Amino acid sequence: MSAKVWLVGAGPGDPELLTLKAVRALNEADVVLIDDLVNEAVLEHCPQARIIAVGKRGGCRSTPQAFIHRLMLRYARQGKCVVRLKGGDPCIFGRGGEEAQWLRGHGVDVELVNGITAGLAGATQCDISLTLRGVARGVTLVTAHTQDDSELNWHALAQSGTTLVIYMGVAKLGDIRRQLLAGGLAADTPVAMIENASLPQQRECRSDLTAMQEDAHEFQLKSPAILVIGAVAACATDEMQAAALWKRGVGTQEIEQSA
Template identity: 85%
Template sequence: MSAKVWLVGAGPGDPELLTLKAVRALHEADVVLIDDLVNTAVLEHCPNARVIAVGKRGGCRSTPQAFIHRLMLRYVRQGKCVVRLKGGDPCIFGRGGEEAQWLQERGVAVELVNGITAGLAGATQCGISLTLRGISRGVTLVTAHTQDDSSLNWQALAQGGTTLVVYMGVAKLAEIRESLLAGGMSGEMPVAMIENASLPWQRECRSTLNAMQNEASAFELKSPAILVIGAVAACSNELLNETLIDHAQLSAG
C-alpha cells in the first residue's frame, strides 16, 4: 500500500463489527494512531504496525488535536501507511472530516473507511429499531458535547418527529431533559439509555423523559453511553430479536 492516511472507523466496540475494508487497512498499516474508545482486540489485524495511543474522551485529559495532526503528517511523509483508528464512524462526531481536510490541504492522500456508529449498534443490541414503519420515519443524531458550549436548537429537536439519538449526554441529562420539555416534548416520551454499546457488558436503562435523570442516577449510568429518545424506545424488542435470529439462521444455512 502506498503512503497515505486511512481514517478508519473501528465500530462501537464489538470487534466482530469491524468492516472488511477496515481489516485490510489495518493489515497493511505501518503506523496506527488509536483512539481511547477503540477495542484493542482489533489490533490483532495489525501485528507488525507501530501502535500509538492518542486518546480523546470527553471530560478526561486528551491528546491535543494539533499533535495528532503532526503525527499523521510526520509518518506519511516518511512514506508510511498510517491508519487513524477511531471508535464508531470517523464522520459521526469523530472529526474525520476535519482531519481529512487538514491532510488534503497539505497534499496528503486520504481515504475514509466507515464504521458502525454506537447509536445504531447500541439500539439494535437492545432490540430497538431507530426507524419503524408507523412510528418513526427518521432519526436525528446529535452530540451534547459542544466545543464552544453553543446550545442546540432543542425546540426543533423536540418537535422534529424523529427518533433522537444523543451522544456524550451522560453529564448533561438535566439540561437535555429540561430543554426538550421546554421545547414541547412530552414528559412521557420513552427513553433508552445504553452504556458500552455492543460490548458483552453493555447495559440499558429504559425510562421516560420525565424520569430519566433520576433513573440514570439510580442505575449509575456511566460514559460512554448514548440516549435513544422517541416512541421506538418503548417498543418490544421481542420481534426485532426474532428477526435477528432468523437472519443468523439463514446465514448459517
C-alpha cells in the same frame, strides 16, 4: 512513495463489527494511531504495525488535536501506511472530516472507511429499531457536547418527529430533559439509556423523559453511553412492529403473516 492516511472507523466496541475494508487497511498499516474507545482486540489485524495511543476522552487528559495532525503528516511523508483508528464512525462525532480536510490541505491523500456508530449498534443490541413505519419516520443524531458550548436547537429537535440519538449526554441529562420538555416533547416520551454499546458489559436503562435523570442516577449510568429518545425506545422491535401494524388497522392474522 505518495503520502496517504486511512481514517478508519473501528465500530462501537465489538470487534466482529469491523468492516472488511477496515481489516484490509489494518493489515497494510505500518503505523496505527488509536483512540481510547477502540477495542484493543481489533489490533490483531495489524500485528506488524507500530501502535500509538492518541486518546481523547471528555474530562480526562487528552492528546492535543494539533499533535495528532502532525503525527499523521510525519509518518505519511515517510512513505508509511498510516491508519487513524477511531471508535464508531470517523465522520459521526469523530473529527474525521476536519482531519481529512487538514491532511489534504498538506498534500496528503486520505481515504475514509466507515464504521458502525454506537447509536445504531447500541439500539440494535437492545432490540430497538431507530426507524419504524408508523412509529418513527427518521432518526436524528446529535451530540450534547459542543466545542464552543453553544446550544442545540432543542425546540426543532423536539418537534422533528424523529427518534433522537444523543451522544455524550450523560453529564447533561437535566439540561436535555428541560430543553426537550420546553420544546414541546411529551413528558412520557420513552427513553433508552445505553452504556458501553455492543460490548459484553453493555447495560441499558429504560425510562421516560420526565424520570430519566433520576433513573440514570439510580442505575449509575456512566460514559460512554448514548440516549435513544422517542416512541421506538418503549419496547423491543417485534412488539413495536406489531403495535404499528395494529395502529394501521391490520388484523392479528396479517400481523402473524408479516412476522
